[in-house]
Amino acid sequence: MRAHRLTAVLALLAAGAAAPSWAQAGARASQAQSTTPFSVQDLVRLARVSEAAVSPDGKRIAYTLRTTDMDANKGRTAIWMIEARKHNASPARITDLEANSNAPEWAGDGRFLYYLSNRSGSTQLWRVAPGGDPTQVTTLPLDVGSFHVSPKGDRVFVTVEVFTDCPTLACTKERLDAAMAAGQARDDLWWLPEVMRMRAAHDDGEAAGPRLRSAAQMAAAHGSVALLRRCERDLAERGVRPSDPSVLPTA
Numbered sequence: 001m002r003a004h005r006l007t008a009v010l011a012l013l014a015a016g017a018a019a020p021s022w023a024q025a026g027a028r029a030s031q032a033q034s035t036t037p038f039s040v041q042d043l044v045r046l047a048r049v050s051e052a053a054v055s056p057d058g059k060r061i062a063y064t065l066r067t068t069d070m071d072a073n074k075g076r077t078a079i080w081m082i083e084a085r086k087h088n089a090s091p092a093r094i095t096d097l098e099a100n101s102n103a104p105e106w107a108g109d110g111r112f113l114y115y116l117s118n119r120s121g122s123t124q125l126w127r128v129a130p131g132g133d134p135t136q137v138t139t140l141p142l143d144v145g146s147f148h149v150s151p152k153g154d155r156v157f158v159t160v161e162v163f164t165d166c167p168t169l170a171c172t173k174e175r176l177d178a179a180m181a182a183g184q185a186r187d188d189l190w191w192l193p194e195v196m197r198m199r200a201a202h203d204d205g206e207a208a209g210p211r212l213r214s215a216a217q218m219a220a221a222h223g224s225v226a227l228l229r230r231c232e233r234d235l236a237e238r239g240v241r242p243s244d245p246s247v248l249p250t251a
Contacts, residue, residue, distance in 0.1 A: 059083065060081055064079060
């Protein structure tokens with residue numbers, strides 16, 4: 001394992017030395033304009049390497065490269081691969097730039113590289129054999145948040161965000177679609193009530209009441225039973241009762 005880690009570090013350094021031509025051109029332009037201060041735009045344009053995954057035999061390293069499309073005002077992520085044991089090896093992109101791809105992970109036997117991509121319209125699990133074409137593995141109604149390949153490579157475990165009171169993935173999908181159709185922002189649907197609750201944790205007594213009550217109301221409206229119960233508990237710990245008992249049902 002230690003040897004693989006060392007190989008990964010050396011290979012990624014080699015990847016930096018053998019970066020794509022646009023990166024080399026950018027470096028030359030930077031040297032030619034060394035008197036120009038480093039700007040926010042320069043920072044945004046920097047390519048970022050992350051999520052390095054070494055193949056089981058130590059011969060290849062897959063990683064995520066994030067770049068910025070300034071014209072489209074978007075960040076883009078793609079999976080790249082480099083031969084770890086070849087001198088001055090050039091990295092090769094193995095996913096297209098029409099979609100975002102990330103989180104590479106090798107199967108235990110090294111035959112396939114698994115990763116997440118939204119090329120199908122939602123974030124799903126894909127796999128590709130070195131030199132082969134990508135294949136979609138999951139077709140779930142919800143975005144896949146994370147995954148892990150079993151040691152034998154015969155199973156893949158995935159996580160998805162769901163409403164805790166929904167018995168099926170389709171139930172969560174239908175509720176999200178209804179919320180989107182009603183003009184509710186998805187980020188607010190998932191995170192705003194919890195953020196409000198976390199902010200209330202820094203308040204004492206009655207000061208926490210209004211914020212917790214608002215978080216509870218949003219949780220109830222969105223059908224988030226677990227969050228609703230956490231708000232109930234926080235209110236009880238502070239000895240604060242909701243102004244409207246119907247907001248926080250006791251049953």
